[in-house]
Amino acid sequence: MLFALTHAPSPNLNSCELTHHERVPIDLAAAARQHAGYCATLRSCGAEVRTLTANLTLPDSVFIEDTAIVLDEVAVLTSMGAKSRQAEPAGIEPELAKHREIVRIGPPANIEGGDVLRVGRKLFVGVSSRTNRAGIDGLSSIARRHGYEVLPVPVRGCLHLKSALTALPDGSLLLNRAWLEVGELGGFKLIDVPREEPTAANVILVGGQVCISAAYPVTAGMIRERGFPVRMIEVSEFAKAEGCVSCLSLLFQTNMGA
Numbered sequence: 001m002l003f004a005l006t007h008a009p010s011p012n013l014n015s016c017e018l019t020h021h022e023r024v025p026i027d028l029a030a031a032a033r034q035h036a037g038y039c040a041t042l043r044s045c046g047a048e049v050r051t052l053t054a055n056l057t058l059p060d061s062v063f064i065e066d067t068a069i070v071l072d073e074v075a076v077l078t079s080m081g082a083k084s085r086q087a088e089p090a091g092i093e094p095e096l097a098k099h100r101e102i103v104r105i106g107p108p109a110n111i112e113g114g115d116v117l118r119v120g121r122k123l124f125v126g127v128s129s130r131t132n133r134a135g136i137d138g139l140s141s142i143a144r145r146h147g148y149e150v151l152p153v154p155v156r157g158c159l160h161l162k163s164a165l166t167a168l169p170d171g172s173l174l175l176n177r178a179w180l181e182v183g184e185l186g187g188f189k190l191i192d193v194p195r196e197e198p199t200a201a202n203v204i205l206v207g208g209q210v211c212i213s214a215a216y217p218v219t220a221g222m223i224r225e226r227g228f229p230v231r232m233i234e235v236s237e238f239a240k241a242e243g244c245v246s247c248l249s250l251l252f253q254t255n256m257g258a
Contacts, residue, residue: 002207004047005064005095005250009035012059016241017082019129019159024240031237035062038248041233046207047251054091059084062238063247066112066130066160067092069123069139070252073146075100076139081110081130092250099254103142111135114160114247119167121147124184126161127154151184158199159242166203166246168210169228174219176201191226194218202244204251206231213245 009031016026039049055061060082067089069076075096077089093102105111115126116139123143125136133152140150157179158164164179172189175182176198182190193200193216200216203223212220214232224230233245 001254002047003099003252003254004039004042004049004206005092005252006035006039006042006049006051006248007055007061007064007092008032008051008053009062010056010059012057013062013241015059017060017084018242020157021240021242026237026240031062034234034237035248038233038235038245041211041231042206042249045209045211045231048254049249050095052092052095054094055088058088058091060241061088061091063114063241063243064088064092064250065162065247066114068096068250069111069113069116070096070100070250071118071143071146071148072253073101074103074142076142077102077104078111078113079105079107079109079135079138081112081128081132081135096250099252105135105138105142108132109134109138111139112160113250114162115155117162117165117167118148119171119173119188121149123148123150124153124161124165125150126180127152128160130160153184154181155179162202162246163199163242163244164201166201167205168203168223168226169205169208170226174201174203174223191222194222199239199244202246204246204249206251211245213239215239
């Protein structure tokens, strides 16, 4: 079964970390409604959703994807690149431990889940302001024991790799190539986002559906034309905090050993 681990928005969300965006006020009530709608969409696509409140005092805790990298065999608790976020992984550990063996990457290595895209047994990992080479080496040491290949991808102009690169159901890659180096992407079909929607390369795959921000109708139409069902989700308040649809959940299969 597909499991979606989410975290309720913090009342301190307006104090979130920002790297590439100017700070604008976030409507907390609207953010709560959008988060509820996000969770409802995941459920309607067939996912079991669990929403945590363990890190409510931490401004960025709604962006739970960054706290862990969940593989079929283990869950890797990350070493967050932003100091204000370093306590977040410990808050989600008890729930993750119900589903996976827990392993950790620690400082001075830094790595965040938003920089890790899994496509089959390949893990593309962004070299970004939040993920350094030591973090990538730490993940590689863990992942290769389980048969994964880790491929570093330098990122520029955006916060995380998944801001610029995600996968569609056929294994093709949706991307904004202006924000990353494409050298490690050889062998994959590359689908460029439309010029008018440069921030649209972030999608998640849930129960055969491609979920994308409602802010990107052109990209959504392009994905539909490729034969994939699309669900559009309103996440405008989280976009003010440099968030995307993938940031708001950790998606993984449960009962892997069954």
